[in-house]
Amino acid sequence: GAVVSQHPSRVICKSGTSVKIECRSLDFQATTMFWYRQFPKKSLMLMATSNEGSKATYEQGVEKDKFLINHASLTLSTLTVTSAHPEDSSFYICSASLGSDTQYFGPGTRLTVL
Amino acid sequence: DQQVKQNSPSLSVQEGRISILNCDYTNSMFDYFLWYKKYPAEGPTFLISISSIKDKNEDGRFTVFLNKSAKHLSLHIVPSQPGDSAVYFCAASAYGSSNTGKLIFGQGTTLQVKP
Numbered sequence: 001g002a003v004v005s006q007h008p009s010r011v012i013c014k015s016g017t018s019v020k021i022e023c024r025s026l027d028f029q030a031t032t033m034f035w036y037r038q039f040p041k042k043s044l045m046l047m048a049t050s051n052e053g054s055k056a057t058y059e060q061g062v063e064k065d066k067f068l069i070n071h072a073s074l075t076l077s078t079l080t081v082t083s084a085h086p087e088d089s090s091f092y093i094c095s096a097s098l099g100s101d102t103q104y105f106g107p108g109t110r111l112t113v114l
Numbered sequence: 115d116q117q118v119k120q121n122s123p124s125l126s127v128q129e130g131r132i133s134i135l136n137c138d139y140t141n142s143m144f145d146y147f148l149w150y151k152k153y154p155a156e157g158p159t160f161l162i163s164i165s166s167i168k169d170k171n172e173d174g175r176f177t178v179f180l181n182k183s184a185k186h187l188s189l190h191i192v193p194s195q196p197g198d199s200a201v202y203f204c205a206a207s208a209y210g211s212s213n214t215g216k217l218i219f220g221q222g223t224t225l226q227v228k229p
Contacts, residue, residue: 004157034216043203043219044158093157095217102148103217105157 003027004096006106013084014114021079021109023094029074030096034103035067038091050077084113117141118206120220128228133191135223137204140185144206148217149178149189152201161202162189194227201225 003026013019023033032051036044048069050056056069066088068080077096081088089112095103119138127133137147145166150158164171164178164187171178177190191198201224205217 006157043221046216046218049216091155095157102160102163104160105150108155108157110155 002096002098002104004030004094004104004106006094006109008109009107010110010112012112012114015085016083018080018082019084019111021081021092021094021111023077023079023096023106025075025096025104028096028098030077030098031074032097033071033077034095034097035069035077035079036093036095038093038108044093047079081111084111086113089113116221117144118204118218118220120202120204120223122223123221124224124226126226126228127194129196130193133189133194133198133225133227135189135191135202135204135225137187137189137220138185139187139206141206141208141218142185143208144218146207147178147180147187148205148207149176150203150205150219151198152203152222154201158203191225194225196227196229199225199227 005024007022035047038044047062048056048058050069050071052071052074058064071077091108093108095105097103117140148163149161151161152158162173162176162178164180169180180187201222203222204220
């Protein structure tokens with residue numbers, strides 16, 4: 001149980017385009033979903049916290065207009081990287097919570113912006 | 115300000131021996147701690163957690179110890195297996211078990227278990 005999927009697993013795009021990443025909780029309803037970014041050999045950095053039906057809460061330094069988060073249902077959250085640039089290239093990971101402090105993570109999405 | 119620190123970037127142990135991964139934190143409001151295992155290009159996998167009201171939690175080969183006075187926790191893996199080779203992250207939360215809180219992660223420790 002507690003399986004979280006992400007799609008796509010890998011995406012390569014041109015600079016200036018927008019990329020949407022989906023995060024789904026497959027066998028449970030997630031009250032809260034989180035979006036993280038991981039730089040090479042670095043820790044996971046929380047970008048934003050997303051609750052179904054409400055606006056996401058962004059961490060300090062994360063541009064909300066750059067990283068659009070939509071939490072359409074209790075099983076789906078999307079992250080859209082708008083007007084992507086090479087510095088946005090990273091490994092993006094989502095997680096979902098059952099309501100306890102334990103978060104279950106998706107497999108991650110490798111974004112490469114050319 | 116790194117609130118959760120894993121000061122050892124890497125650890126190498128022999129198969130069958132004990133692996134001890136350490137984690138220190140600075141925020142006394144943290145009341146729930148978790149360990150995750152991560153392989154390259156994959157999301158973290160939850161391993162084990164501990165509430166601040168406990169000082170030990172055991173699950174199979176994995177045991178987490180919490181020393182609140184020292185603001186220190188450790189993950190013991192015994193016996194270590196080659197399949198345990200991965201990056202281990204400790205994480206802390208300040209919202210307790212009744213609410214969903216943000217997780218603050220350490221930098222990770224790469225464990226290598228040699229056959």
